[in-house]
Amino acid sequence: MALTTNEVKQLADLARLDLSEDEVKAAEQDLENILGYVERLQKIDASGAEPFAMPARTEWREDVSLPCDHASCEIILSNFPERSGDLLKTPGVFESPKGKKA
Amino acid sequence: MKLNELTIAEARKKLDAGDITSIDLTKACLEEIKNQNPTLNAFIEVYEADALEQAERSDERHSRSECWGALDGIPLGLKDNLLNQGKETTSGSNILKGHISAYDATVVRKLKELGAVILGRTNMDEFAMGSSTEHSAYGPTKNPHDLERVPGGSSGGSAVAVAAHLALGALGSDTGGSIRQPAALCGTVGLKPTYGRVSRYGLMAMASSLDQIGPFAKTAEDAGLILEALQGADKMDQTTSDHAAFVPEWKKDLKGVRIGLPRQAWGAGMHDEVRSEVMKSVEILKSRGAEVKEVDLPYADEALAVYYVVMPCEVSANLARFDGMRYGLREKGLPLFETYAKSRAEGFGPEARRRILLGTYALSRGYYDAYYLQAKRVQSMIRRAYEQAFSEVDMLVTPTAPNPAFRLGEKTSDPLTMYLEDVFTVGVNVAGLPAVSVPCGKADGMPVGMHIIGRHFDEAGILAAARVFEEKI
Numbered sequence: 001m002a003l004t005t006n007e008v009k010q011l012a013d014l015a016r017l018d019l020s021e022d023e024v025k026a027a028e029q030d031l032e033n034i035l036g037y038v039e040r041l042q043k044i045d046a047s048g049a050e051p052f053a054m055p056a057r058t059e060w061r062e063d064v065s066l067p068c069d070h071a072s073c074e075i076i077l078s079n080f081p082e083r084s085g086d087l088l089k090t091p092g093v094f095e096s097p098k099g100k101k102a
Numbered sequence: 103m104k105l106n107e108l109t110i111a112e113a114r115k116k117l118d119a120g121d122i123t124s125i126d127l128t129k130a131c132l133e134e135i136k137n138q139n140p141t142l143n144a145f146i147e148v149y150e151a152d153a154l155e156q157a158e159r160s161d162e163r164h165s166r167s168e169c170w171g172a173l174d175g176i177p178l179g180l181k182d183n184l185l186n187q188g189k190e191t192t193s194g195s196n197i198l199k200g201h202i203s204a205y206d207a208t209v210v211r212k213l214k215e216l217g218a219v220i221l222g223r224t225n226m227d228e229f230a231m232g233s234s235t236e237h238s239a240y241g242p243t244k245n246p247h248d249l250e251r252v253p254g255g256s257s258g259g260s261a262v263a264v265a266a267h268l269a270l271g272a273l274g275s276d277t278g279g280s281i282r283q284p285a286a287l288c289g290t291v292g293l294k295p296t297y298g299r300v301s302r303y304g305l306m307a308m309a310s311s312l313d314q315i316g317p318f319a320k321t322a323e324d325a326g327l328i329l330e331a332l333q334g335a336d337k338m339d340q341t342t343s344d345h346a347a348f349v350p351e352w353k354k355d356l357k358g359v360r361i362g363l364p365r366q367a368w369g370a371g372m373h374d375e376v377r378s379e380v381m382k383s384v385e386i387l388k389s390r391g392a393e394v395k396e397v398d399l400p401y402a403d404e405a406l407a408v409y410y411v412v413m414p415c416e417v418s419a420n421l422a423r424f425d426g427m428r429y430g431l432r433e434k435g436l437p438l439f440e441t442y443a444k445s446r447a448e449g450f451g452p453e454a455r456r457r458i459l460l461g462t463y464a465l466s467r468g469y470y471d472a473y474y475l476q477a478k479r480v481q482s483m484i485r486r487a488y489e490q491a492f493s494e495v496d497m498l499v500t501p502t503a504p505n506p507a508f509r510l511g512e513k514t515s516d517p518l519t520m521y522l523e524d525v526f527t528v529g530v531n532v533a534g535l536p537a538v539s540v541p542c543g544k545a546d547g548m549p550v551g552m553h554i555i556g557r558h559f560d561e562a563g564i565l566a567a568a569r570v571f572e573e574k575i
Contacts, residue, residue, distance in 0.1 A: 008459070015418065015462040016425065017455055018443035030456050031463065033518050038407040041476050044483070051478035052485060054297060054311045054534060056341045075188065075204040081432035090427055091438045 002032050105130035106267045110176050110324040113270060117164065117175055124157035124164075124175030127270075128219050131177045135221070135268045143243045144253075144262035146182055147190065148222035153177065156219045163217065172327045174217035179263040179272035182223040183230060184315070185304040186210050193306045194226040194238040194256075197430045197449025207304020208339070209273060209315050209332045216331050221269050224259030228451045229421065230280055230308045232256050233523040236514055237453045244510075245288060247548055251507040254284030254523075257318070261288040264318040271328050272318045277308050278409050279503075279527025281316050282539035286502035286551020289541045291568065292318050293325040294527075296559045297534035298343035300329075301336035309416035310341075312409075312531040322540065322568035326350040329561060343559075351562040356570055357391035359563075362495035364399035367526060372504040375545030380501045383542040383552045386574050387499070387567065397494055400487045404480055405529035410521060411464055411477035412532075417454075418461025424449065456517060481532055488533045492557050497564055500526045502539040502551030526553055536561045540568040 003011075008028050012019045019027065068076075082089040105127050108116070116122045132150055139145050160175030180186060183193040185203035187210075192198040206214065213220065227237040235243040235258025243258040245251040246266040253262045257274030261284035264272050274281040276294040285292025293316045300315045307313060317328035330350070335342045363384065368377070388394050426432035426445030433444040450458070464473035491498060503523055513520040530537045535558060539551035552571070556564035 003463070011459050011462050011466070013443075014466070015458050016422075016439070016442040016446050017450070017458065018440070018447040019455070023447075023455075026452075027456065027459055030517055031460060033516075034410060034460060034521075035463075037518055037521075038410050038473070038477075041404060041407050041411065041480055042472065044401075044404065044476075044480055046476060046479035046483060049479040049482040049486075051475055052481040053478075054341060055343070057335075057344070060340075061337045072187070072204050075202050079201055079204070079429035081426060081428075081430065082434065088428060091436065091441050093438060 003028055104267070106134045106270070108270065109320045110172065110270050110327050111321070113176060114172055118169070120164070124160040124219060125154065127175065128153050128157035128177045131221055131269055134266070138266055138268060141244065141249065142246060142262050142266055143241055144224055144259045144266065144268055145179065145222040146225050146240050146259070149189070149220060153219050153221050160217050160219065170215070170217035171331065173213065173331050175219060176270050177219040177221050178213065179221050179224045179260055179269040180210065181257050181260050181272070181274045182226050183275060183306040184210055184273060186220065186223070189223070191223065191306070192239070193230070194228045194240060195449065195454070196239040196451065197424050197446070199239070199431065201429055205304065208301035208336050210304065212331055224257070224263050224272060226259055227256035228454050229306065229417070230256040230275055230277055231417070231453045231457055233279070233283055233520050234508070234513065235259065235284070236510065237451055239451060242510055245507045247289065248507065251509055251548065252287070254287035254503070254507065256280040258284045260318045261285055261290055261292065264290045264320060270320070271324055273315060274318055275305055275313055275315050276531065277312045278413065278531050279524045281318065282527050282537060282551065282553060283503050283523065285318055285539040287507040287549060289549030290318050290320060291322055291325050291538065291540055292316070293329060293538045293561070293565070294530060294536060295329060295333070295561055296536040298341050298345070299348065299536070299559065299561070300332045301334070301339040301342050303336055303338035307420040309413040310420065311416060312413060322538065322565045322572060323350070325538065326565050345559045348561045351566055353566045353570055355391040356387055356567060359392045359497070359567060360495040361387060361392045361394045362397035362491055362498045363394065364402060364491065364498055364500060365396050366399050366402035367500040371525070372501060373506060373545050376501050376504065376506065376550050379543030379545055379550045380499070380552050383571065384499055386571060390570050390574060395495065397491045397498070399491050399498070401480065401484045402529060405484050405532045406521065406525050408477045408480050408484065408532050409524070409528040411473050412481065414457040414461035415465050415474050416461070417457045418465065421450070421454065421458055453517070484529065485533045488535060496557070497567060498555040500553045500555070502526060502553040506545040506548035506550060530555055534558065536564060538564050538568050540571055542571070
């Protein structure tokens with residue numbers, strides 16, 4: 001199944017990926033090839049099968065906050081892309097989103 | 103014999119007897135890394151000082167007649183997607199360049215508690231996406247059998263570390279074949295345990311319902327030693343199982359073992375020499391007493407299609423956390439949306455971006471039922487097909503990969519041809535089964551792997567068969 005250029009651009013916006021025109025073109029071709037391959041699934045009558053879920057334990061561990069030692073805290077802080085003291089610095093959240101698409 | 107060429111079991115005996123020290127063993131590996139790693143690029147980073155210190159502590163324990171287990175003092179490599187507190191861990195990606203692990207993955211904690219020596223972190227396809235280790239932000243890893251060829255992937259660095267004797271063993275992760283395929287292409291043993299056998303806590307997630315950590319080793323026996331160390335239920339990973347622990351059950355022969363050759367897997371589309379080498383190996387299994395017959399395994403081809411729907415869906419969700427906010431690369435001085443979009447476009451390589459787009463598409467409104475839900479239904483049918491096959495036989499044998507190692511750059515331009523390299527391995531992840539790849543000959547002068555698939559939690563069975571085979575050749 002072929003995707004239009006606009007559809008690929010919309011996907012890139014949804015996925016928060018700033019792609020160049022060339023990258024959008026390349027993605028169109030790649031997605032077409034891969035979707036063409038996986039489309040064989042549509043031909044299978046799977047109406048009698050439940051969607052599979054990997055087995056997992058059903059009892060939950062208690063939701064508690066665990067202590068974080070000073071060294072671990074320092075590592076987490078050091079991984080911040082920008083910081084102000086011990087606070088994480090981020091761009092403003094209330095600015096208008098790109099072309100109101102988001 | 104150089105010490106770095108020993109198997110773990112051999113090294114254990116010599117360490118216990120006091121014939122060698124962990125320092126000797128670790129220095130031999132570090133020396134080999136110095137000689138070969140500039141060419142092979144198996145390790146992204148080597149922890150020389152830490153490794154020597156860990157080795158020294160192991161030797162001190164030995165002098166007090168204390169031993170923490172089979173891996174005490176044994177030098178190992180770690181794939182770059184396993185968190186190791188205080189060390190840089192990047193999953194082979196630009197977006198995590200400089201990222202320091204804040205805690206230990208459960209498997210890393212276990213290795214440390216058992217006294218293993220951690221040599222460094224090994225190269226990989228970015229976020230474990232790829233079958234050649236060419237999709238790494240840190241350059242490709244080379245196959246030690248031919249430097250112009252790929253080692254397979256995504257755990258190519260770990261495979262090469264073991265194949266070239268830079269380490270006695272190594273850890274990798276396997277989502278669609280990322281341990282077994284590079285093991286086959288480099289001529290080492292690679293084991294993907296049953297889903298739920300080994301905790302994924304602290305493994306950077308690619309596709310959480312398919313990912314599993316496992317060992318690379320020189321022999322099936324060594325793979326078993328590492329699995330014994332890694333396994334077990336973990337309260338930090340809800341998908342780990344309380345199933346009885348893996349305990350090796352080595353055998354003298356394969357009398358009474360029923361082996362199935364799935365008709366659908368042995369059709370067209372594989373290299374002639376791969377086919378003939380694996381067929382010869384099946385004859386060896388037969389000569390050791392195994393009963394071999396063809397079996398039906400429907401939907402073998404569809405497993406790859408299921409994988410290339412389910413995996414990118416999980417990838418698009420798991421990689422959403424890399425947004426330039428709390429850690430990783432941030433393009434600075436931009437409004438919020440542009441910060442996300444530019445940081446992610448700059449930080450992710452082409453394969454990661456491709457799979458994120460594919461997953462975003464398959465999960466989007468109007469397509470979810472046709473792609474994701476249908477793939478999850480077919481996944482149930484594939485699991486039933488394996489269950490049916492395992493009612494007739496005890497294990498299944500196929501080649502691990504359809505082709506020997508290909509040339510660098512040969513398959514990077516067309517992603518689908520790269521994906522087809524996973525055709526024999528993905529079914530095992532889709533069904534959550536254990537499987538091992540064992541070296542079994544050469545095609546085009548390059549190693550070939552035989553793929554032995556077992557019932558859920560029957561690592562003991564497939565490793566025993568692998569070991570009987572190794573002893574025969």
